[in-house]
Amino acid sequence: MNRAITTSAVHGGRDQFRALGVHAPPIDRSTTNPLTSLEDGTASLDAMAAGGHPQGSSVYARLHNPTVARWETAIAELEGADEAVAYGSGMAAVTAVLLAAGAVGGHVVAVRPLYGTTDHLLASGLLRCEVTWAAFDGVADAVRDDTALVVAETPANPTLRLLDLEALVAAAGDVPVLIDNTFATPVLQQPLRHGVAWSLHSATKALSGHGDVMAGVVATSTDRAGALRQVRILTGAVLDPEAAYLLHRSLPTLPLRVHAAQANAELLAGRLVEHPAVTAVHFPGLPGADPAGLVGTQMAGPGTMLAFDLVGGHDAAAGVMKSVGLITPAVSLGSTDSLIQHPAGLTHRLVSDEGRAAGGITPGMLRLSVGIEDVEDLWDDLAAALDLVTG
Numbered sequence: 364m365n366r367a368i369t370t371s372a373v374h375g376g377r378d379q380f381r382a383l384g385v386h387a388p389p390i391d392r393s394t395t396n397p398l399t400s401l402e403d404g405t406a407s408l409d410a411m412a413a414g415g416h417p418q419g420s421s422v423y424a425r426l427h428n429p430t431v432a433r434w435e436t437a438i439a440e441l442e443g444a445d446e447a448v449a450y451g452s453g454m455a456a457v458t459a460v461l462l463a464a465g466a467v468g469g470h471v472v473a474v475r476p477l478y479g480t481t482d483h484l485l486a487s488g489l490l491r492c493e494v495t496w497a498a499f500d501g502v503a504d505a506v507r508d509d510t511a512l513v514v515a516e517t518p519a520n521p522t523l524r525l526l527d528l529e530a531l532v533a534a535a536g537d538v539p540v541l542i543d544n545t546f547a548t549p550v551l552q553q554p555l556r557h558g559v560a561w562s563l564h565s566a567t568k569a570l571s572g573h574g575d576v577m578a579g580v581v582a583t584s585t586d587r588a589g590a591l592r593q594v595r596i597l598t599g600a601v602l603d604p605e606a607a608y609l610l611h612r613s614l615p616t617l618p619l620r621v622h623a624a625q626a627n628a629e630l631l632a633g634r635l636v637e638h639p640a641v642t643a644v645h646f647p648g649l650p651g652a653d654p655a656g657l658v659g660t661q662m663a664g665p666g667t668m669l670a671f672d673l674v675g676g677h678d679a680a681a682g683v684m685k686s687v688g689l690i691t692p693a694v695s696l697g698s699t700d701s702l703i704q705h706p707a708g709l710t711h712r713l714v715s716d717e718g719r720a721a722g723g724i725t726p727g728m729l730r731l732s733v734g735i736e737d738v739e740d741l742w743d744d745l746a747a748a749l750d751l752v753t754g
């Protein structure tokens with residue numbers, strides 16, 4: 364459907380509401396469903412087992428849930444995708460793509476930095492993935508005939524490094540590309556429009572937006588969605604309908620929240636550059652941060668996340684985390700309130716030293732998820748904490 368993203372956010376996945384006679388998303392808690400006949404039940408079961416949609420009855424809640432399906436329809440519309448498939452967490456979604464792509468026990472090319480747990484899942488050997496870690500300009504050489512998948516993030520967590528998606532897809536050749544789009548949100552970036560095969564979100568973050576839901580979702584083409592649903596059915600990595608309800612309830616305000624937080628982030632990034640306690644600020648909207656000119660083309664704006672390095676290194680970072688008041692010292696991101704955390708000690712702690720170095724994650728780096736509070740209140744809080752660690 365070709366409507367503006369703000370309209371899609373408000374109306375996506377709600378087409379059946381008038382026919383149902385409802386105004387808010389109904390929560391369907393049935394775990395089993397009465398069948399009109401054995402034949403109908405069998406036909407629907409066969410369709411879903413093959414990765415398709417139910418033919419009439421949902422049969423059983425691990426196979427299909429209408430509340431979840433409506434939110435998936437909305438996410439697909441926002442991402443410009445045929446379909447979206449929801450999971451109980453972002454990591455369940457990552458694992459589902461690895462399974463669906465044949466990357467479990469196979470060869471993967473991955474570009475660092477990645478979300479710490481994605482990095483650890485690939486590096487740990489748990490899924491028997493053979494991983495070639497490549498820089499962006501090394502992807503074409505790293506791809507082999509038997510490579511199942513190329514994995515990357517843009518903007519990357521936690522350094523906000525941007526990648527040119529069309530160049531990455533070209534470098535991957537015939538190998539499908541998975542992009543973790545959590546930081547950008549579909550409001551700012553729709554990777555499938557640039558040839559990416561799967562666009563993945565930890566919906567725990569901005570899509571939920573209020574720090575109270577865990578979920579994951581993958582937007583993709585119809586030909587790839589079937590395998591993702593089969594993985595969900597067979598591994599049981601389902602999203603609870605209550606969570607889907609909250610996610611659908613949060614969606615209309617997603618563009619408003621992203622734009623408000625982004626405006627705050629732009630202002631805070633500019634002020635952080637000037638602060639004597641700070642050596643470097645990582646934010647796609649700053650001069651020099653986006654040499655390829657991706658903000659305004661691939662990405663509709665610089666986003667709501669930033670990171671910065673402190674003159675005083677690790678100890679100064681710990682000091683800032685201890686001193687902030689309005690800003691919460693906590694992992695996660697994309698909430699209405701601002702959160703600050705130390706990647707090397709928390710989100711990227713399980714990444715190898717070598718992996719952190721390759722990804723540009725330093726001991727004195729803090730990552731700030733900017734919320735929608737008044738920006739002067741945020742700056743007062745941050746500046747007071749930074750002043751305390753300025754030598």
Ligand SMILES: *Cc1c(COP(=O)(O)O)cnc(C)c1O
Nearest residue numbers: 452453454478520545565567578
């Ligand atoms: C949080 C996060 C994940 C993992 O999502 P969960 O919902 O915590 O499982 C994956 N990728 C990125 C970029 C994240 O920030």
